[in-house]
Amino acid sequence: MTLLDVQNLTVTFPSRQGPQQVVRNVSFMLGRERLGIVGESGSGKSQTGRAILGLTPAPGRATADTLAFDGIDLRGASAKQWRALRGARMSMVMQDPKFSLNPVMTIGRQLAEAARRVASSRAEQRERAVAMLEAVQIRDPARVMAAYPHELSGGMGQRAMIAMMLITEPDLLIADEPTSALDVTVQIEVLRILDDLVTTRGMGLIFISHDLRLVSSFCDRVLVMYAGRVVEELRATELQQAQHPYTRGLMGCLPRIDGNTRPLATLQRDEAWAL
Amino acid sequence: MASIANEEGRRGALPALAWKIVKILASVALTFLGLLLVTFMIGRVVPVDPVLAVVGDRASQSVYNRVFIELGLDKPLYEQFWIYLQKILSGDLGVSFLTKKPIIEDIARVFPATLELATVGILIGTILGIPLGVLAAVRQGRFTDQVVRVVGLIGYSAPIFWLGLLALLVFYARLHWVAGPGRIDISYEYSITSRTGLMLWDAAMQGQWDAFRNAFSHIILPASLLGYYSLAYISRMTRSFMLAELAQEYVITARVKGVAEWRIIWVHALRNAAVPLVTVVALSYAGLLEGSVLTETVFAWPGLGQYLTNSLQNSDMNAVLGGTLVIGAIFVGLNLLSDLLYTLLDPRVRRR
Numbered sequence: 001m002t003l004l005d006v007q008n009l010t011v012t013f014p015s016r017q018g019p020q021q022v023v024r025n026v027s028f029m030l031g032r033e034r035l036g037i038v039g040e041s042g043s044g045k046s047q048t049g050r051a052i053l054g055l056t057p058a059p060g061r062a063t064a065d066t067l068a069f070d071g072i073d074l075r076g077a078s079a080k081q082w083r084a085l086r087g088a089r090m091s092m093v094m095q096d097p098k099f100s101l102n103p104v105m106t107i108g109r110q111l112a113e114a115a116r117r118v119a120s121s122r123a124e125q126r127e128r129a130v131a132m133l134e135a136v137q138i139r140d141p142a143r144v145m146a147a148y149p150h151e152l153s154g155g156m157g158q159r160a161m162i163a164m165m166l167i168t169e170p171d172l173l174i175a176d177e178p179t180s181a182l183d184v185t186v187q188i189e190v191l192r193i194l195d196d197l198v199t200t201r202g203m204g205l206i207f208i209s210h211d212l213r214l215v216s217s218f219c220d221r222v223l224v225m226y227a228g229r230v231v232e233e234l235r236a237t238e239l240q241q242a243q244h245p246y247t248r249g250l251m252g253c254l255p256r257i258d259g260n261t262r263p264l265a266t267l268q269r270d271e272a273w274a275l
Numbered sequence: 276m277a278s279i280a281n282e283e284g285r286r287g288a289l290p291a292l293a294w295k296i297v298k299i300l301a302s303v304a305l306t307f308l309g310l311l312l313v314t315f316m317i318g319r320v321v322p323v324d325p326v327l328a329v330v331g332d333r334a335s336q337s338v339y340n341r342v343f344i345e346l347g348l349d350k351p352l353y354e355q356f357w358i359y360l361q362k363i364l365s366g367d368l369g370v371s372f373l374t375k376k377p378i379i380e381d382i383a384r385v386f387p388a389t390l391e392l393a394t395v396g397i398l399i400g401t402i403l404g405i406p407l408g409v410l411a412a413v414r415q416g417r418f419t420d421q422v423v424r425v426v427g428l429i430g431y432s433a434p435i436f437w438l439g440l441l442a443l444l445v446f447y448a449r450l451h452w453v454a455g456p457g458r459i460d461i462s463y464e465y466s467i468t469s470r471t472g473l474m475l476w477d478a479a480m481q482g483q484w485d486a487f488r489n490a491f492s493h494i495i496l497p498a499s500l501l502g503y504y505s506l507a508y509i510s511r512m513t514r515s516f517m518l519a520e521l522a523q524e525y526v527i528t529a530r531v532k533g534v535a536e537w538r539i540i541w542v543h544a545l546r547n548a549a550v551p552l553v554t555v556v557a558l559s560y561a562g563l564l565e566g567s568v569l570t571e572t573v574f575a576w577p578g579l580g581q582y583l584t585n586s587l588q589n590s591d592m593n594a595v596l597g598g599t600l601v602i603g604a605i606f607v608g609l610n611l612l613s614d615l616l617y618t619l620l621d622p623r624v625r626r627r
Binding site: 050053055079082083084085086087088091092094096099100101102103104105113114117148150151161164165 | 527529531533534535547550622
């Protein structure tokens with residue numbers, strides 16, 4: 001079953017040198033599975049995620065031949081249609097809880113606000129928020145509910161963020177570098193929680209990251225992006241058989257625990273890949 | 276575990292709060308001392324002879340010398356400053372040569388007029404200025420934004436006395452919508468007993484609604500002008516604070532959550548922009564409280580601005596310095612207030 005169908009998605013930003021395409025003709029289908037998007041900074045992976053949610057920042061524009069979520073055409077969707085979908089059926093976990101949580105609102109209020117889509121009374125919203133915080137393994141939800149974002153550690157903040165985005169049990173979750181701002185030890189914990197929730201609730205997940213190894217161990221399929229294009233699509237298990245020189249280059253750069261990696265490989269780029 | 280942490284938190288919190296208050300009071304005292312030093316120095320530096328102000332032009336040299344010593348002008352400067360300090364702290368700002376009354380009484384008479392005018396003015400400026408600034412930020416670069424910018428620019432750059440005269444001509448002389456200069460019509464002047472000196476307040480408290488209406492119709496024009504002037508600044512600052520907030524990540528989070536756009540703007544972003552806005556509004560208010568000389572002159576408003584101008588023109592240095600001190604104290608007070616509001620509005624400041 002196709003949850004998301006993207007054909008020829010292009011995101012364009014005006015610039016002094018004329019329109020710049022930061023995402024170019026990206027096409028993929030997503031079922032209730034885990035799709036990874038990897039690529040270096042500026043490869044367009046985040047803009048792809050945002051365009052799917054209709055959040056391309058002005059003055060940028062996203063166009064596509066097909067952009068359908070569960071059979072709903074998202075191209076030219078009205079503000080009202082977007083609001084009905086966002087939060088309720090599709091949502092996004094962002095990179096750094098330091099910036100992505102409102103600093104002057106308690107976690108409880110921010111969670112309750114997300115829960116408004118599924119619970120009408122305040123008591124019920126609160127109840128859901130507490131239950132969701134427990135689901136992301138926060139042991140003292142009452143304290144966290146009353147806390148402001150700056151009073152939480154990065155890992156706690158990101159778990160609160162995940163709780164906030166999953167409280168409505170959406171069908172599609174986009175995770176935009178959800179662990180990049182966290183310590184390595186916390187990363188694994190947060191990923192495990194995310195993986196658990198996504199698997200048990202049967203969501204479609206788009207996992208955006210620059211970490212090839214992480215993505216390949218976490219996802220079913222991987223899209224490799226370079227300069228706004230998808231240069232290769234692979235099953236995560238077949239990563240070793242990657243054909244594209246850029247993907248091979250990325251893999252060549254990964255450090256190994258055994259064997260000598262010196263001199264460190266340099267990532268080769270070719271103008272032709274971007275065309 | 277949790278209870279131990281809580282108790283420690285509570286034990287730590289009380290001295291922290293007390294320490295904070297001590298720190299604030301100390302900084303206020305220090306600022307005030309600096310202010311007194313400045314007013315004292317101004318009093319010694321200006322080319323106005325305080326003795327002549329007392330004895331007049333034609334006094335003999337012996338009378339002049341006696342008063343010179345009576346005023347303590349023969350003592351060293353630090354001693355004079357000490358005497359000055361003691362006087363000020365006991366509430367003695369000296370006597371006005373012009374009105375022959377203690378300065379403190381004069382100020383108590385004229386300041387409420389300014390306070391009333393400035394308060395109504397800042398209310399108008401804030402209530403209109405913040406929404407206009409928000410609107411301009413949301414419609415950045417579009418027609419509404421341009422209109423708000425032009426309105427602000429006029430408020431900022433048009434001379435206020437000219438706007439005042441024009442407003443009097445149109446709304447008072449031609450259209451008869453409002454009452455003219457002064458605080459109240461003479462026929463109502465004695466129907467209210469002055470308690471606070473704030474006419475609107477006194478009239479409302481005493482149930483004198485006719486007098487209230489009359490006073491309101493007097494104050495609305497000058498207050499609107501001052502409001503317009505502060506609106507220009509407040510709306511511009513609101514616009515730039517809002518633009519900064521709307522570009523933050525948490526706004527995207529709110530959009531992802533499906534929060535309605537009006538709620539993102541007025542609840543999420545404005546609540547964050549309110550923190551620096553407090554300072555802007557407080558300083559605008561302080562600016563109006565200084566007594567807007569021009570507005571008070573055009574509208575024959577018997578306030579602090581008019582009093583100070585009169586005193587200056589008559590070299591009444593005691594009155595000028597007393598007024599300066601009051602204005603300085605207002606600035607210190609409003610700064611303190613905005614600091615406290617900061618703590619209230621921003622949870623990140625609270626724990627420091």
